[in-house]
Amino acid sequence: MRGKDVTLDSVSITYPNGFTAVEPTDLVVEAGEFFSILGPSGCGKTTILRAVSGFIEPSAGRVLIGGEDMAGSGPNARPTALIFQNLALFPLMPVWENVAFGLEARGIGKKARREKAQELLDLVALGDQGDKLPSELSGGQRQRVAIARALAVEPAVLLLDEPLSALDLKLRQHMRAELRAIQKKTGVTFIYITHDQGEALTMSDRIAVMNNGVIEQVGTGDEIYSHPRTAFAASFVGETNRFEGRIADVEAGMAQIETPLGRFRARNPDQLEPGSEAMLFVRPEAMRIGGDENRFEAHLVRRDLEGAFLNLFFDARGTEIAVHVTNDGHAPELHDAAPMPLGFAAAQAVILPRGALARTGQELAAQ
Amino acid sequence: MTDLSHTPPRRRLRLLTADGLLSAYTWAFLVFMFLPLLLMILSSFNDTSPPSVTEWQGFTTKWYTFFWMPEETLRADPVLRSLDRDRFVSCFGNSLYVAAMVVPLSLLLGLAGAVLLTRWRSRANSALWWVLLSPMLAPGIVLGLSALVFWSRLGVDAGLFTIVMAQTTFIAGYPMLILMARLQRQPVELEEAALDLGATPFRVFRRLTLPYLAPALASAAVIALMASMENYNTTMFAKGGACTFATEIGAMARNPNGHPPVINAVGTVIIALTVAGALLHTFLSRREQGR
Structure with missing residues (x-):
């Protein structure tokens, strides 16, 4: 054959x-x-x-x-x-x-x-x-x-x-x-x-x-x-965190985006121009507790045990942030209610034009 | 029955009345349905004519043996002597002949209609549905008369042929409905899969659709056979000089001196055959499920 x-x-x-x-x-x-x-x-x-x-x-x-x-x-x-x-x-x-x-x-x-x-x-x-x-x-x-x-x-x-x-x-x-x-x-x-x-x-x-x-x-x-190329691809395949905002500054292959949680730097594969509406996507496993190149504050609200992994959900001024960490005994506990720094590396995040998103589980359940 | 041991007395009374009414109705219904049949069966063994159950003249089976008793015995009986046995037998033969034509014709036409209505999606479908089913809804007399008029215009004399044509026009509707119900339950993907594997539409029909329809075709054939055998009104108008089993019984029943109990005997045999058929069907389908 x-x-x-x-x-x-x-x-x-x-x-x-x-x-x-x-x-x-x-x-x-x-x-x-x-x-x-x-x-x-x-x-x-x-x-x-x-x-x-x-x-x-x-x-x-x-x-x-x-x-x-x-x-x-x-x-x-x-x-x-x-x-x-x-x-x-x-x-x-x-x-x-x-x-x-x-x-x-x-x-x-x-x-x-x-x-x-x-x-x-x-x-x-x-x-x-x-x-x-x-x-x-x-x-x-x-x-x-x-x-x-x-x-x-x-x-x-x-x-x-x-x-x-x-x-x-x-x-x-x-x-x-x-x-x-x-x-x-x-x-x-x-x-x-x-x-x-x-x-x-x-x-x-x-x-x-x-x-x-x-x-x-x-x-x-x-x-x-x-390397998703559209907002839909980024949100449909795998889980992802999303920050919406406006491009503030661009440099070789990278851009800075102004979001309600602060200014973040990430890859800019579409070479978006300053001022354009955009979305930044970063995977939960790329998030770092303690902050990274990009950082903001959030507090832990939910902690789901997957076994080898922990799915942590943070609240950052009304935005839900998912963080996946290995279950190595160092993960924060729910009683750590105080805000803690979160962050991600610029190379692990991507800025894409604002576009249609995949429906979330919540939206599908509400149908 | 309702368990009333934990029900308060007032409510218990009401439930009892409701239960009582329901069983009374059920019994009335059963009596209405089956008492006439019971009387018919009893009178078919009573040695008196016209048939009666109130005046018991003794047990006899002669209304049954009429069909094969020797000529001398027949001549000796005052009632049976006046009946034309040969005509009765030949009319019954006509019925079998007509059914032998009507059943395959109705199956063919019904199958074509069913495939058309379930597989050909078009706006004309609902109109076509009514056109194909209208003979079933039209009064039988109208069908018989129109067949008679139509074929005599074409120079065909009324007879067995016109009976076959007239019966087929409405009997074909039964197979169509039965086959449609089954075709609608077959997933279209099966036919698509067969096409996709390289089969021609004819092979798809022969290897998939037809085997799938086989049980439905069998029951449609039985129903068409019964519809043809027992049809009276359409046949009456289309028959011309010919006779069938049903029209002959009709003629004997119209006897001003009361009909001979031979008819009761025939009716009893038909009931026995029907019950036997139903039992056989139940037995066979039980065994099928048990496999």
Whole structure:
């Protein structure tokens, strides 16, 4: 099996009711890459997936797979296979017939089908389950049947639509490793849709962060986590502290921002000019108790034990500040009610243009 | 029943009255439903004609054996002698023939309608729904008459063919409703997944949709069969010179001297078959679940 590259060339998708699910998008997914599209529900990521698999034709632009324009090719004519969120296993067929269905559609004889199905079931460690019905398998096993069924047609591109979302936490974490291993073994291009940043960060070679039909940033997990390029990317991937204000001064690659808590210095990748509205983002694990290059005062209001880590929440004149520290016995206790200095290094913080933010858990719960 | 041991007396009285009314109503309902059937079954074993349960003339099975008793015995009986057994049997044969045409036709038409209405999303859908279902709602007489008029204009004489056509127009609606209910429960993703794996729409239909519909097709066939066998009003108008089981029983029941108990015997057999069918179905589905 060999993966192929997928190119979206100014693809935009507008539904008949006038709703634009995907704004004009350019995207190149390399052959053999594990590529994730990460975004909140309703951001347009599933629409992109359906356009690549052929269930939707883009309203404008082209979808190319391996350099070939896919316009006019239906889902049964594309070198892609889609793994659905609910898996869509055929309930009345035994597992091996499920796996061999794509081969049956290609007119391959029963004996060859059975052999190929066996080979794939062995690959996903279900070699002895071929004669069972899907309903007789566990959630994780069904998951692997869906993968085997999709791989049976030797797709150049495997499209996965949040296939792990129905599984328990432990199983989900285990399946991440298995999916990654299968992708490495087969060399097929994986395009993986998820709203779970943990899945995207642990499995992917590269990630696209998407919001409101727009791909905000494409990069490796490290790039996106440590060097977010938009306010949405910074606030959606991982936890972060945010300070809003106005740029006061700029120097080579850095800027100073005037916030209600004081003037802070941080990286300025967008080369914002003095006077522009901006947001400063800094991760909770980059915060230092006792202050750093940038400093302000806050007092501890909550202390959540995670085990190896402590999540501390401070109040700085009405702004909540999250600080993650290792649980080494030196962390402050709640009775230390007096304000203490907090801070962060300029190199660990980033100033970005003011922009749309990801919804907080509180906002989602209030919906 | 309500447990009244901890209820104050006044409230207890009210609950007792409510309970009493409810059981009285239930019993009245059951009597209303089943007493006529019970009387029919009893009178089918009473040696008197017209059928009666009040004047018991002795137990007999001759109203049943009428259908296969030797010619001499038949001639000897004053009541049975006047009945045309051969005509009755041939009318029953007509019914089987008509049902054998109507059932597959209705299944085909109903299946096509169900697939169309559940898989083809369009604004015309709701209009189409009413068009396809309207024969079920139209009075049977109207359907029979219009089939008669339509086919005679085309030069086709009224007979078994027009009965088949007239019955199919409204019976096809039953399979359609049953199949639609099942199709709506099948996730669209299954068909999409099959398409995505390279299957043609025809293969998707044959390998996924049809097996999925099989149980619904079976029950639709049974219902269509019963609807066809028992149909009277539409058939009456479309039949021309032909007869069916239902129209023949209707003709015998209109006898001014009271109908022969043979009809009661036939009714009893139908009830026995229905109950047996229901029991078999329950037994089979229990076993299916137990697996």
